[in-house]
Amino acid sequence: MPHQTRPASSIGDPNLGRLKAVLDDWRNSLLDMGGRNRLLNFRHTRTSTLEITSPGVGALLAELAKGWEFAPLLPSESEGDRAGIANGRTRPGLVTQKTTQASLDSALYQLRQKSGQMYNDYGLWVLWLGVGMLDWCEAEAHESSAAPLVLVPVELRRDSHRRYRLHLADDQERIHNPALAVKLERLGVDWSPVTGTDVGDLPAVLAAARSVAVGLKGWSVREQVVLGLFASHREAMYQDLQQNEDQILVHPLVRAAALGPDAGLPDDLIGFEPPDLDRIDEVQLPEKTPLVLDADASQRQCIAAVLDNRSFVMSGPPGTGKSQTITNMIAALMHAGRSVLFVSEKAAALDVVRNRLRGVGLGDFVMALHSGDTSKKAVATELARVLTTEARVTGAAAHELERARRLREELSAYAAAMNQPREPLQRTLHDVLGRLVLLEQAGTPNLPLRAENAKAVRGLSAGALLDIAAASQAVSRSWRPAAEGEAFPWRGLVGTDAHQVVSEAADALDALVTAGGHRPFAATQDQPRSVREVQQMVRTLRAGLPSEAVPADNGLPDDVSVQLAQLADLFGMPKPDGADAAFALCELADLAAADHRPPHGWFVAENLRRAYEAAQELRQALEAETAAREAAADVFGEQVLGKAELPGLVARFAGQHRDAGPLLRPVQGGPRVCASAHPHRRLGQVSARSPGSGPGLVHRRCRGDAAGRRPHGTPRSIHPADHARAG
Template sequence: MNAEGNPQVRKLFDETRRRLVETGTRNRLVHVNRANTRGAVVNIVNERSDDVYPILASGKTMRFRALGKDKHEQGEILLADDTGEAETFDENRYTDNLLESPLGPDALAKKLLKIARDARTAEEEQGVNILYLALGFVTWFEDEKSDIRREAPLVLLPVELVRNQRTSTYDIRMRGEDIITNLPLQQRWQDDFGLVLPELEIGEDWQPSQYFEEVEGIVEERDRWKIDWNAIQLGFFSFSKLLMYRDLDIDLWPDSALETHKLVKGLLYEGFEGDDDAIFGEEDKLDDVLPPDRIFHVVDADASQARVIEEARSGRNLVVQGPPGTGKSQTIANIIAAAAQEGKTVLFVAEKMAALEVVHDRLVKVGLADICLELHSRSANKRQVLEELKRTLNAGAAVPAIPARPEALQYSRDKLNAIAQALHSPIGDTG
């Protein structure tokens, strides 16, 4: 079956992509109801994007200031754009290190505590940060007749909440990750309106207003569409599935490389070959097939694990199942080490960050830290990756000592096997 030009294969990819990403208005990146503050969000008032960004981008920490009163008491909140109040508004509030919220002190503290906990849990489980400070919101409509007002963030700063030991509250600081624009909104506008939301090009003196001007040039001909440059909200936004959505667009791959790849064909519509070329037969003894000089195990492995390692080394496709505690992470560590020893490159991915950390820790403990490059979570920013590459390249200048052939190991193994064989051999005709 040839995948090229096959409508069934294209349909299969399209259905898979639709299941991956939500570009509908249930996605907070496509529509945020900023008036609804019951969720894990904090709206920021009396601030300007062009003043907040340089403070956070410089590495400084900002604190939150509660303007309202708790228990639904009526507080007098002074907003910068309130009619008739501009004369009494102190513009120094724009450039201080405080982010003002209309919440009361207790409500703000509780909300920040919940957001900090949820952000930590998400990062521990998924290995990615999904907490952002959104700068600038665009108001848009799904069609000319629609009365339903949609709002979506434009610039997203990756941030984290850090505990202030002095005040027992949470402060905010920017993480060392890339600033990103709204990818799901970019996809939605491209699909529905043919509008291309520009990419972010951040230079040394970049300001969010420069990007907002670009977007305004794109939406200015749309009736009722507008941008609030200084609308700011702290909240959760997830991009991970959209990146997979783009990767699975078969039109983006040159020469039909994706749908004609042997792994993709095997998984989706051709299946994999049978076990005719299996390395091990059912009656084979592992020690007869695998001499010690062919084995490359950096952590302990039993016979069943050794079979899996050798199957993977031979390039076969396989699924390994087993309950917790049966040595799957040990087996993966051995597979990675063996592949690296053969000059191969391995990409190890897992749904949970804990699974990545277990395998990484095993490799580090046996002295293989230099073959590992972490590309997730806090280690996924460019500066740390480049520093790690530099350190590893420098370490590669040293030539390690080559161990001798494992003759002593083979002797000990054969001796133990001989004892086992003697114990299981029948004595004469006794049965």
């Protein structure tokens, strides 16, 4: 049984006052009773209003159905000249307050464009002639306002010469200023003599307005005609809500929207659960549902809720079939004998649904009540046409409906079989076929199934398949590193998640930056900018630290500059600005605490200077010794330093054998010394320095053995290359 919406009773309702207050707020939110409302406070603008100064009100309205042209403007033409020219014509044009043709054309263009756009988008007529002007003011107000009395619908057309013409709008009616009636009612002014007068009788309307204004201070009525954009639809909605307040207050949907959980409505009146998508065919048999357009399961949910008299909100992005669903809803309710009012803010949505209904043969059951179809004449004409038209009943035969039922059941059974999980893998046929298509699109080669593997495949379970898939994924993850080798960017990465490792590396880098901020001497030395500089800093610190392990009872503070500054003050030294200076200061502190400290005289300036000089002389002597050793290393061995003849030999060469002559005489002990100094060399290979070059031996070549004997068969003379003869 369809759900019935029960009206709520307002008798003894404790929330009635609150409900009326909410409804009053809704009504007031529709109106703008301030100075921005052009219907209450008319002011000229540059492009949205025109004041028609000629012809007069009576002549203008009498000839408006034929259309009026606008009088052309000449560059040097004044308003009086234009009025004179207009009076000289048999059919004068409309004269406005504009002084140039460009400003007039611009205003007419803007009025025509904006009014046409509002009509096409929202179905609202906003281009009106404001006829008759009431100058009114509130009590104790310093300025008065002007409001038109009557609104006459007009339209701007362009002829073949692209000139604008003002015509009476078709299918639109004159109306009293609705905003003015509401405003004066709030001010306590009885405006009923004006609203009760026929709007077509302009002299009577002006007379009634003057009769009301004569008793009010500062109020007056003028015969003035203005052309502008006036939006009067909100006032009509306001009047509708006010006149039908009692019916609105007892409606359950209004109470639910106004009071929310405090509405006191039954739970099943608003809230309901739509039928499941899988059971929609059971709840609503398709062959018995009067659908005129295609509908899926979700759209049929909405249609079923409508037929059950449920109230709900249907939402969806553009292109999801909302207009199509609304068309099916209206058709289903028409089939159930219901009347439907379809309301939309924009006229385009109404036209879409109306065209869909006409497309399925239901156009005669639709009446448009927006735009130009709302006049009394248009409504009466449409009703007469529909009532005199014979409606033809069309539909499928009984055998066609039965065949459609069988096909639906077969299709539903096929869909259920496709989506039923099957043993042993607990997969549906739909999933398996979709997976095969993906493998084919990926170019996966077909693997032949051998006979020995057929038994294993038949016994494959869902758990075993998951294990195989996990192993395959592991192999696939290892395939690329193995194929790319050293070129793989993550080669050497430990772990299974590269992003986790990168995150850990980022954390380590942040920790390193933090540690760099707490490094020693941060105030005097720049922060290291590369890994190389960090390593150099670590090596410097490590070189100055003691090599043996030190028990760490208390950790060092992050910054030791304070302690080092105090220690430097004790020694009377400057504060250290680097690791080297700090380590030197620490060594000095260790030396001060040692058991064998240096004598006090070491720290006297004169003694320190003499120590530096002695150290310099010692350094020079060591350098001379090192140079002599290197010069004699090619001839002498280390054994020569232990020979007793060495001091005498050195003394003779330094004293009596300073010239070249004595060097040619036999030297006693010389051959023996040479032989013993280097047993693996012959005596003739002894090297010495020339006279004048310092202590040493002259370079000679003695062709004899260690005993001074010459080899057998050799002459006694010395080789000319020795530059001497043997004596």
